[in-house]
Amino acid sequence: MTADPSDLTQRGRVAAFFDLDKTIIAKSSALAFSKPFFAQGLITRRSVLQSSYAQFLFVLSGADHDQMERMRANLTNMTAGWDVEQIRAIVAETLHDIVDPLVFAEAADLIADHKLRGHDVVIVSASGEEVVTPIAAALGVSHSCATRMVVEDGRYTGELGFYCYGNGKVEAMRELAAREGYDLSRCYAYSDSVTDLPMLEAVGHPTAVNPDRGLRRVAIESGWPVLSFSNPVSLRARLQAPSRSTVTAAAAVLSTAAVAGAFTYGMRRRKR
Numbered sequence: 001m002t003a004d005p006s007d008l009t010q011r012g013r014v015a016a017f018f019d020l021d022k023t024i025i026a027k028s029s030a031l032a033f034s035k036p037f038f039a040q041g042l043i044t045r046r047s048v049l050q051s052s053y054a055q056f057l058f059v060l061s062g063a064d065h066d067q068m069e070r071m072r073a074n075l076t077n078m079t080a081g082w083d084v085e086q087i088r089a090i091v092a093e094t095l096h097d098i099v100d101p102l103v104f105a106e107a108a109d110l111i112a113d114h115k116l117r118g119h120d121v122v123i124v125s126a127s128g129e130e131v132v133t134p135i136a137a138a139l140g141v142s143h144s145c146a147t148r149m150v151v152e153d154g155r156y157t158g159e160l161g162f163y164c165y166g167n168g169k170v171e172a173m174r175e176l177a178a179r180e181g182y183d184l185s186r187c188y189a190y191s192d193s194v195t196d197l198p199m200l201e202a203v204g205h206p207t208a209v210n211p212d213r214g215l216r217r218v219a220i221e222s223g224w225p226v227l228s229f230s231n232p233v234s235l236r237a238r239l240q241a242p243s244r245s246t247v248t249a250a251a252a253v254l255s256t257a258a259v260a261g262a263f264t265y266g267m268r269r270r271k272r
Contacts, residue, residue: 012181012183012186013120013180013181013182013183014117014118014119014120014182014183014186014187014188015119015120015121015122015142015176015177015180015182015187015188016110016111016114016119016120016121016122016187016188016189016190017122017123017124017173017187017188017189017190017199017203018107018111018121018122018123018124018141018189018190018191019123019124019125019190019191019192019193019196019199019209020123020124020125020127020132020135021125021127021192022192022193022209022210023104023107023190023191023192023209023210023229024103024104024107024111024123024139025099025102025103025104025107025135025232026102026103026104026229026232027102028127079149079156079158080156080157080158081155081156081158082155082156083154083155084130084151084154084155084156085154087130088130088134091130091131091134092134095134095135095138096138099135099138101232101233101234102232103139103232103233103234104229104230104231104232104233105229105231105232105233106227106228106229106230106231107190107209107229108139108233110190111139111140111141114188115140119188120141120142120143120180120182121139121141121142122141122142122143122144122145122173122176123135123136123139123141123143123144123145123146124144124145124146124164124169124172124173124199125144125145125146125147125164126146126147126163126164126165126169127146127147128146128147128148128149129144129146129147129148131146132144132145132146133146143176143180145164145169145172145173145176146164147160147162147163147164147165148160148161148162148164149161165195166195166196166198167198169196169198169199170198170199170202173199173202173203174202184202184203184204185203185204186204186205187203187204187205188203188204188205188206188207189202189203189205189206189207190206190207190208190209190227191208191209191215192208192209192210192211192212192215193211193212193215194211194212194213194214194215194218196215197215197218200224206219206222206224207224207225207226207227208224208225208226208227209226209227209228209229210227210228210229210230211226
């Protein structure tokens with residue numbers, strides 16, 4: 001049976017899948033909101049201090065699989081009973097003040113270049129969808145995949161409906177690819193963490209960004225491109241009017257390469 005040409009075109013669509021933390025932004029997206037959550041009485045002062053310590057360790061070394069699992073347990077225990085609309089309102093009110101200074105200029109350029117090339121851009125993150133979805137909208141990307149909490153009567157139950165981590169990221173990517181017609185063998189993926197190996201291996205063009213030691217080793221052994229992002233800038237300034245020079249630079253980077261959700265402090269790393 002001969003395939004319909006339109007189906008072949010649809011299957012050939014390209015997307016660029018970006019991890020969020022330390023790939024697009026220079027900080028844990030979940031930890032970034034600890035202060036406004038404290039201001040609203042959702043977490044204690046001790047939790048804020050623990051979050052600051054967790055962020056310090058995250059920048060230094062990140063989190064391995066076991067630590068990510070502990071983060072998941074802390075997330076579900078902490079958020080049980082939280083009002084969903086309150087969380088969404090806090091994120092909406094504080095998003096630009098918190099996230100704006102954290103976006104890597106290099107990631108913004110790379111996202112802009114993918115979009116200019118007609119590629120969809122997708123954020124795939126272990127952080128909760130209430131945080132990831134608004135960040136994705138602010139970045140102007142096509143889709144986002146994130147961890148989903150179970151909600152009953154407008155409040156979190158403390159259970160996870162879907163954990164967008166490890167193989168869970170690949171599951172989300174494949175579901176989206178089937179729905180949007182992406183050919184994963186032609187798609188791109190970017191991440192900093194060895195825990196995202198399944199995500200990177202699921203596409204034809206994987207790239208390590210600010211890689212931890214484990215991922216750097218795999219990238220070198222596999223011949224994958226390795227990029228270094230180090231210049232956080234204002235999200236609004238970069239994405240509202242990207243300069244010709246930055247887009248050209250991003251294109252050069254891309255052609256050469258041919259962006260957890262919880263509050264915890266037990267984070268030493270093999271790297272996120």
